[in-house]
Amino acid sequence: MKLSIRGVTKSYAGRRGETSALSAIDLDASEGEFVSLVGPSGCGKSTLLHIAAGLEPATTGGVALDGEPVLGPGAELGLVFQQQTLFPWLSVRENVRFPLTLARSRARGLAAAPDRQAARVEGLLRLVGLWDFRDSYPGELSGGMQQRAALARALVAQPEVLLMDEPFGALDAQTREQMQELLLHLIRRHRITTLFVTHDVDEALLLSDRVVVFSGRPGRVLASVHVPFPREARAPELKLDDAFLRLKRELLALLFGSARSEAQRDRWLSGLTSTQPEGGS
Template sequence: MTKSIELSRLFKSFANNKGGTLVLDNISLSIAAGEFLTIVGASGCGKSTLLRIIAGLEAADSGVVLVGGQSIDGPGVDRAMVFQDYSLFPWLTVRQNVLFSRRLAANTHDNLALERGAENERALRLISLVGLGAAQDAYPSQLSGGMRQRVAIARALMSKPSIILMDEPFGALDAQTREVMQDLVLSVVAQEGTTIVFVTHDVEEALYLGSRVVLMSPHPGRIDTVYDVPLPRERNVMMRIDPQFLTLKRTVMERVRQTVGLSLDRSVLGSIGAEASARQHS
């Protein structure tokens, strides 16, 4: 069962030698059950902190977090996280890594019980779903970065979470592998019907994956703009060159720059170029 997320007036600070730094400032946001929401913004805008609060790994200083209408007080099996660094156990095979989340949820050390039953069947189905059926007995050291992230996604889905929280999961991958992984996530999520909150620095990735894109501004982190993505839910590579997509991409990229005091103003760029040319000839 998918669940909605409701954030209301969240504030979060971190202590330092100056007393404290406000990281999140008055964050309010509604995420519908089954929605694929992406969050983008410059470094320091609190994207990852917000994700960790939803996961229950961090507590807000004040405000309300509701998941499926219920207040949360810590991590739960209804919420799974996928990190950039894969976080796989090197001594476990692909199948064993995927099964591990069920072992935690069941609070058991009886691996044989898990491997003999329906849990093992689900693990194998998920491994096949992410394209690793032939590698189920391989160890992480034998896999590429993209393959390891596929394992991490399958493991996150293993416990049938209502929500998956993804923190820059493709940030360490090359461009071609990254695009393959984006299509994989869209395909898998469509079959599993999970609510997704996906954090990224990549504006194109945010627009390609999300039905809405939340742009956060930094220092402290605030919600600056929420963009609806006017594309069919079923995405394909040709949408990346659709004029509507490119126009929205330029709009969001310019706004990201504005939130950190930068601009793509041609007159400014022209003056910088003229100054550089003058220095070369001086």
């Protein structure tokens, strides 16, 4: 499914007047494409994800999936947010099964027979390594385990689009790397269109087909950087590769505005945006 964000602006009315969070965002993720969003804190990344999920209205502009406007959250979308969003009163297995019990999933024929539901939930729990903890409650799990459960829940209704807001932000480095490998494994197997917010440039480069850099608030798209590494090459060792490090330096320069002059920045931008996949083989 293709995700199209067109002319999206967002302003919040507050006691101290209006806050402009997003300014004229145009952004596409084509079918199966993994796009990361990076940008300074407060530039509107979470706001954009909420708008894309249909959880929040845009002030102007809109979001479409395969040309159909997104008017509210639907079963074609899987969502993972940074804060804990598991239901504390449901077991791990009940949390993961939950989306299948919603009317919208039933309308798409996903709720199917109870035994097929159970098999799907079991498959995902095994995949994320939580089968042994299926009857535990979220409060009995570590942060990383809770995020794995949240990922399983986001995937259970077989979404065509995945929206993830710093899903691994609160995890220690080792758990984070395991989650990245799990996500890579999933996106190699399924063609899920993904919009992924992160503060971590390594993570963005490791996972994405494209990294979109936002300016400070109000967020606008500064650059869209193609990441040329084939999916088979996406592994932690890639972070030591020269081409990887070069792209990382360029992204960091964009992010922290460390370019000394506009001309230098423009040169970087034109070099970055014209980066093409490696040909041959």
